[in-house]
Amino acid sequence: FLRQKTSDLLLVGAQPTSVRQAYTGLLDELNISYDIEDYHRNAAADAPKFWDPGFRLLSGLYDKLFIYADPSTLPPNPVSGAEEPLLNLAASAIQIFTDKGGKSLTTTSFTPTADITPLIGAFPIDQVISSPGQARVVPDSGLYSVDSIAYPDLFPSSIDIGVDPFVRSADSELFYRARLTRLSGWNGDDLIASRRRRNGSVNQILFSIELHKYLGDRSAMLQLFDQIFNDDFDW
DSSP, X not given: OOOOOXXXXXXXXXXXXXXXXXXXXXXXXXXXXXXXXXSSGGGGTTSOSSHHHHHHHHHTTOSEEEEEOOSOBOSOOTTTOOOOXXXXXXXXXXXXXXXXXXXXXXXXOOXXXXXXXXXXXXXXXXEEOOOSSXXXXXXXXXXXXXXXTTSOXXXXXXXXXXXXXXXXXXXXXXXXXXXXXXXXXXXXXXXXXXXXEEXXXXXXXXXXXXXXXXXXXXXXXXXXXXXXXXXXXXX
């Protein structure tokens, strides 16, 4: 059973209601219509029992996806018993969605020891940087785009602790870097977002930070969402 489609954008998330509302509030303010699949609500009662074909068929109905997640696992699947993070479960469907011309924005976070093997190929990432110590982003530093002024600096509402930059895939390009505070010997690159293009146009963006934590300047996040959904993905 698939719900009636009402938009060309699907939000897919597995985080608390407050996180979902942060994102829907931004989209509402920009008058961007969307449908929602909330896999956190009711202990993931609406999550697919069979991600393939279930989520593959659902995502294939849409032109654009906005995926928000974190490293936590979904409750045990009633069929397989598997307990995995949302991105791991959805990765194969995202790969197919992207190959068929779909466009997606993903915001998530990782742990330094996360197994991201299922994500390689499906997302523009090859490795999460692992280092002793800790990397943080503080409110007066933030993130900055390596591209152009069309993409604003983003600032956290409070200190973002335990940030995990990553190594991008070979077929992707640099997008955002973080002005990191490095503690206790943390060492590594500061890449926090990468993107892919299809026929010259942006079709996939991955942030390894949770964007709802970066509303220190709300107008900047509105500018970013407007640029991505109304310009970058408008093809």
